[in-house]
Amino acid sequence: MNSSTAVGRRSGRSCYHFGTVFDKGEARANSMKVPVWNPAVEFLEREALERLQLANLRKTVAWALKTPFYRRRLAEVGLHRPEDIASLRDLRDIPYTTKEDLRESYPRGLLAVDLEQVVRLHTSSGTTGMPTVIHHTQADLDAWTELVARCIVATGASRRDVFQNMTNYGLFTGGLGLHYGAERVGMLVIPASSGNTSRQVQLMRHFQTSVVHATPSYLLHLHSALMDEDTDTSPPSLRKAFIGAEPHSEETRRKIETLFEIEAYNSYGLSEMNGPGVAFECLYKTGLHLWEDAYLLEVIDPDSLRPCAEEETGEIVLTTLQRQATPLLRYRTRDLSHLVGGHCPCGRSHRRLARIKGRSDDMLIVNGVNVFPSQIEEALMKAPEVGTNYLIQVEKRGALDRLAVKTEVHAALFAGDARVLSDLRERIAERIRAAVLVKPSIELHEPGSLPVSEGKARRVLDLRPAF
Ligand code: ADP
Ligand code: ZN
Numbered sequence: 001m002n003s004s005t006a007v008g009r010r011s012g013r014s015c016y017h018f019g020t021v022f023d024k025g026e027a028r029a030n031s032m033k034v035p036v037w038n039p040a041v042e043f044l045e046r047e048a049l050e051r052l053q054l055a056n057l058r059k060t061v062a063w064a065l066k067t068p069f070y071r072r073r074l075a076e077v078g079l080h081r082p083e084d085i086a087s088l089r090d091l092r093d094i095p096y097t098t099k100e101d102l103r104e105s106y107p108r109g110l111l112a113v114d115l116e117q118v119v120r121l122h123t124s125s126g127t128t129g130m131p132t133v134i135h136h137t138q139a140d141l142d143a144w145t146e147l148v149a150r151c152i153v154a155t156g157a158s159r160r161d162v163f164q165n166m167t168n169y170g171l172f173t174g175g176l177g178l179h180y181g182a183e184r185v186g187m188l189v190i191p192a193s194s195g196n197t198s199r200q201v202q203l204m205r206h207f208q209t210s211v212v213h214a215t216p217s218y219l220l221h222l223h224s225a226l227m228d229e230d231t232d233t234s235p236p237s238l239r240k241a242f243i244g245a246e247p248h249s250e251e252t253r254r255k256i257e258t259l260f261e262i263e264a265y266n267s268y269g270l271s272e273m274n275g276p277g278v279a280f281e282c283l284y285k286t287g288l289h290l291w292e293d294a295y296l297l298e299v300i301d302p303d304s305l306r307p308c309a310e311e312e313t314g315e316i317v318l319t320t321l322q323r324q325a326t327p328l329l330r331y332r333t334r335d336l337s338h339l340v341g342g343h344c345p346c347g348r349s350h351r352r353l354a355r356i357k358g359r360s361d362d363m364l365i366v367n368g369v370n371v372f373p374s375q376i377e378e379a380l381m382k383a384p385e386v387g388t389n390y391l392i393q394v395e396k397r398g399a400l401d402r403l404a405v406k407t408e409v410h411a412a413l414f415a416g417d418a419r420v421l422s423d424l425r426e427r428i429a430e431r432i433r434a435a436v437l438v439k440p441s442i443e444l445h446e447p448g449s450l451p452v453s454e455g456k457a458r459r460v461l462d463l464r465p466a467f
Contacts, residue, residue, distance in 0.1 A: 034346045037150040037154070038149075041150075041293055042150060042350065043347060043349055044293070049293065056321035058082040059321075060320060061082040063323075063327040069101065073097075079093065094329050096305075097332070098332050099132060102272065102328075111325060112324060112325060113324055119136060120141060121136065122171055122172075122271050122275065123171045124272065134326045135326050136325050139324060140325050141180070144180075144181075144277055146184070147277035147291050147294055148177055149181045152187070154281075154289065154346070155280070155281065155283060156283050157187065159185055159186030159187055162187070163187040163209070163211045165178050165179055165182065165189060165193070166212055166218060166222075167194055172455065173269065174275060175191070176275075177274065177277060178213045181277060188207075190203055190207060194218065194454045201235075204235045211241070212238065214242075215245045215455060215456055216244075216246065216252050217453060217459075218453070219243060219256050219264075220252070220259075220389065223256075223259045223388060234259070239262055240263050241262055243264050243267065247357065247358045247374045249374055249378035251381030265285065266355055267280050267281075267288075268280070268353065272333070273320065273333075279352075282348065284344055284346055286340065286344050287340035287353060289350045289351070292350045292351060293321065294322045295321060297318060298316075299339055302332075302334075302336075310338070310340075312338055314338065315334060315336060315360055316335045317330050317331065334359045334361055335356050335359055336356065336358055336359065339351055358373060364403075366401045366403050369438050371436045376432055376435070377390070380431075380432065382431060383427065383428055386408070389407070390450065390459065391405070391459060393406065393460075393461045393463065394462050395464060403439075403440040405432065405441075405443070408444075408448070421444055429441070
């Protein structure tokens, strides 16, 4: 379908291609060239992609039937053999798998292979309770690495880059996931892990880091740290950042891009689906391409469970299509997003998700009004005076809920007229009220005074008593 030329720096496995782009899936070559890792799969025509999905779904059901959990679950709907799946539509007969199912199957109720075949396990970071565990065979890790390599190359990063991975290297999947993908691409990888900001800065300067991977909140913190240095500039070698692991707004991305003078790409993943490498933005940033040969994507209304239309926000549901050790069928991620319509100018056939709005379980109900922290962030970050860190706090005052937003603002504001600060407080409060229909009280803080997280930021403090 597309012509490609390998331009890899090393011989052996072809590793870096420029695919010719086709507009809207038609055989009309676009004059632009986009970097591609695996053109054979990334440009696969819809029909061929669905044939591959069906074959992989049957394999996945066969693996799932080896686990006590799915044997029982699938028998309840009369599914006993992989051949019982005649088409992709039959997926709808399979029951959903939830985070609770994973927790109840902890530690090995979902293991589909002999323990000797397992080479690694990862757990989630446990943001919303007890962590879940995912086991991997070597083939699983290889497949995961391939997906991450595709993501990296789709952003235009290449083996010529120096990649500093600023996410945690432990059980959290962000560290090792990106690490192996970047090595597969052939980048020079600095496994810096998270935290130790002065060391991060030193590494960036000494080794001319050109691409970083971090949570958006950590990158904003890192920028403040760079500004505190005498040099007062971000490293000139830096050109790209992969940001993910936590919800963030378009305004936050723009802030990162402007502060560092770089391009920032959204990376989505969850440990239940390996980790990073599930969906990623390409050079065009028109949504996150989800690798549909590896994951079957559904978006559903979380209440009625009916499938959502394109552009309609709902819960992302994913089925693994390549994972042997821990197959997951129709896993309800609780993450909210929608499918982006139309075609991406890059020409990839894999559909795109809009940026994640948050989790269905992070929604706050404040005096009966549904409020997503991401809406507050978006409104907040539109104010140019706002700095890089903030905290949302909800508490009970008598019968009513009280919403407070604490945010850092530029230091110079504290030296001037007190009226400037009170005007700013009012402006921010109004902006948030317009976005979420609840007017918060606003506290303005000096840079560096709110608590900083080195991994996923904890932005919401709900101090209301639990009933
Ligand atoms: P935990 O569920 O304990 O936080 P994970 O480390 O597996 O454990 O985190 C995955 C979750 O992080 C996703 O389900 C999603 O809620 C969030 N997440 C990951 N990447 C992004 C992103 N790019 N934008 C928004 N949220 C994200
Ligand atoms: Zn694209």
